[in-house]
Amino acid sequence: MLKDMGIHMKGGVITELDSEYCTIRTRVPAGVISCDQLKGIALVAERYGAESVHLTTRQTIEIPHINHSDLDAIAQDLASNNTPLGSERDEVVNVIACPGKERCIFANIDSISLARSIDAELFGKEMPVKIRISVSACPNACTSPLLNEIGIVGQNRPVRVPGMCTGCGTCVEYCKEEAITIKRGISVLDPSRCVECGTCVRSCPYALLKSSGEHYLITVGGRRGRHPKTGRELIAVRSPESVLIVIEKVVAWVYRRAWSGRLLSDQMDELPFEKFRDEIVASIPEEDRAGGTISDFSAGSGI
């Protein structure tokens, strides 16, 4: 007899095809675990008869083929290993992140720290629909943030130092979007092509391209699955604190109003999205919004 029948209801317990067994999903914020935690999971898996583990798309580790009678014990062992039960149902599930500034040359933000902060605030919160949150530190979007209910993308908007471009063309070569051309011997940006990846900022050998400030683009209403949909741009903000404020407001909105059981992306389609966006934008101080349009270099350069 289980001491805690409620454990079956927790999102980290998934009944298998053979209903005699469950798969246990662990909580791994940002997909990062220590070597000791990894060894601990292997020991726990072996202790309860699993011969292998499974790495999930949400950067967690699942232990398969666990007997129902072992659920309480394995949950306690995993908690002692600091890799407790995860979530998979209608709740805020494991927050995922790319390596970001910890390792990646393309990174504009510290995606792992941000994902951990979001996880600390919101993981496991019971919701009317599943809320997946993904952080990518640049527009390469390795963790597919735009296909999550809430996505965060680190961006970096280039500005050229006035009057000093040599026209060497290095930034032109580095820009994958063909957003920069050389005209009359100086670089010119086509703002409509720029995705604000910041690569050109790092490419100029004379350090003439500067960042106007790394920032965080937040999207809502994306999804994968059988009818994938790209999230909509909600707001760009300048600090991780503002990211948390925006995400908490979106989650609170979903909690209050989205109990129809349909996916958030469908519910967003039925909203006056601009009104929803305006409400969120109004909650962020103007100085912490990274709004406005990108200017072409010549307009910003004073040449």
Ligand code: SF4
């Ligand atoms: S999303 Fe960008 S920063 Fe993150 S791992 Fe991919 S390339 Fe690197």
Ligand code: SF4
């Ligand atoms: S920030 Fe814009 S202009 Fe610079 S490399 Fe990226 S896409 Fe190109």
Ligand code: SF4
């Ligand atoms: S902005 Fe820098 S890299 Fe680009 S053309 Fe001018 S000097 Fe060269």
